[in-house]
Amino acid sequence: MSGEKPFLADGVLLGPSEGPVAYYGIDPHAFDLAEQLSAAVAVHAPAPGDAAHGMHALIDGAANPAFGLELLAQSRQLASAVRPIYAGTRLEAAEEYGLFLWELTQADVTPLLARCNGRPMLSFLQTPLHPRALQSHLAAFAEARTEDGLSMVVRMADPILLPALVRALGPQAETQLRAGFAAWHLIGRDGGLHSWAGTAGSADPPAVSAGPGLITDRAFKTYMETAEADEVLCAAVRDKAALGAGTSAVELHHRASRLLALLDRCDLQDLRRRRQLGVTALQMSDPLAAEFWLREQAGRLA
Known part of the structure; x- marks a missing residue:
């Protein structure tokens, strides 16, 4: 060790000090x-x-x-x-x-x-x-x-x-x-x-x-999967992605979790690809359009 x-x-939930949205995974x-x-x-x-x-x-x-x-x-x-x-x-x-x-x-x-x-x-x-x-x-x-x-x-x-x-x-x-x-x-x-x-x-x-x-190993994998939505959101902040000013951490986490669950159903397991697609989809203003786009992209990659 x-x-x-x-x-x-533990950097899973810690966003950077700069950027359009500081994401810490928790609401006020x-x-x-x-x-x-x-x-x-x-x-x-x-x-x-x-x-x-x-x-x-x-x-x-x-x-x-x-x-x-x-x-x-x-x-x-x-x-x-x-x-x-x-x-x-x-x-x-x-x-x-x-x-x-x-x-x-x-x-x-x-x-x-x-x-x-x-x-x-x-x-x-x-x-x-x-x-x-x-x-x-x-x-x-x-x-x-x-x-x-x-x-x-x-x-x-x-x-x-x-x-x-x-x-x-x-x-x-x-x-x-x-x-x-x-x-x-x-x-x-x-x-x-x-x-x-x-x-x-x-x-x-x-x-x-x-x-x-x-x-x-199985329990550790399950635990890391629990943190994946926050990892995607932190990656979005590092990329200076526009996540929507004023959106609560609860809502951002819910959106990211839904997108990752969609990738699970599409059997896309590559962590780097999941993060890249998740960050792009989170920036789309229409959640339904984001899910449609993500499903289409995952189908090409799976």
């Missing part, structure tokens, strides 16, 4: 997101007599390296509330591109939401675990092994791809991961909150999980 930062930075936060979070925390509150819950933000520094640098500096201060997940692991060299755990107070929530608005980099863990135990628990899931012996970085702080990632890791790893939290509150592609229930509190979870272990 290379420790080079460009490799560790819902206007009442803070209220949604408060309500979700109350739903998953501990039962009387159970251990109290702490609230922790999980932040992906790769989505905003400038903020990652600030978090890294904070984590080095005495008695800091910020902890780098990769500290003491093989991925420690990621530094500001790594994952950070922040033990929150109520006053931290609103400014943190504003700082991370519109990027897939923030979620919230509600848990009875001590911060050190939670850090160790999450660090155990930093890497997975592929069938050919390679190591895969598990960027679990991306809230919109986390569900697909967990499915790829398999039911045993999911059970182990859920033992570390009572609820994981994810900011979805639509900018709203989506909560995932854990099992911490129903039993004493291990301080350190066994981690995800092996990910099969």
Whole structure:
């Protein structure tokens, strides 16, 4: 596994800083997101007599390296509330591109939401675990092994791809991961909150999980296919394609997914061709005309 930062930075959902449309795969936060979070925390509150819950933000520094640098500096201060997940692991060299755990107070929530608005980099863990135990628990899931012996970085702080990632890791790893939290509150592609229930509190979870272990080639392929629509959209941004000003990330992703599904039905599997055709079709103002054109082109190439 290379420790080079460009490799560790998951570029699937990150558009460039310049271009007609900055695409990050996620819409701006819902206007009442803070209220949604408060309500979700109350739903998953501990039962009387159970251990109290702490609230922790999980932040992906790769989505905003400038903020990652600030978090890294904070984590080095005495008695800091910020902890780098990769500290003491093989991925420690990621530094500001790594994952950070922040033990929150109520006053931290609103400014943190504003700082991370519109990027897939923030979620919230509600848990009875001590911060050190939670850090160790999450660090155990930093890497997975592929069938050919390679190591895969598990960027679990991306809230919109986390569900697909967990499915790829398999039911045993999911059970182990859920033992570390009572609820994981994810900011979805639509900018709203989506909560995932854990099992911490129903039993004493291990301080350190066994981690995800092996990910099969089939599961890895399925996971990468989940990210293909975002890859096509990022390619369109890099090509300075006109995707339609004001179009939401949800709608752009829906359009790209429909076009790729059409290529699947046409049995066109070449990734380079799929990306090229997808970028061109996305620039067409009429979605039906785009699908007709794409079907025609795929028929010639398949």
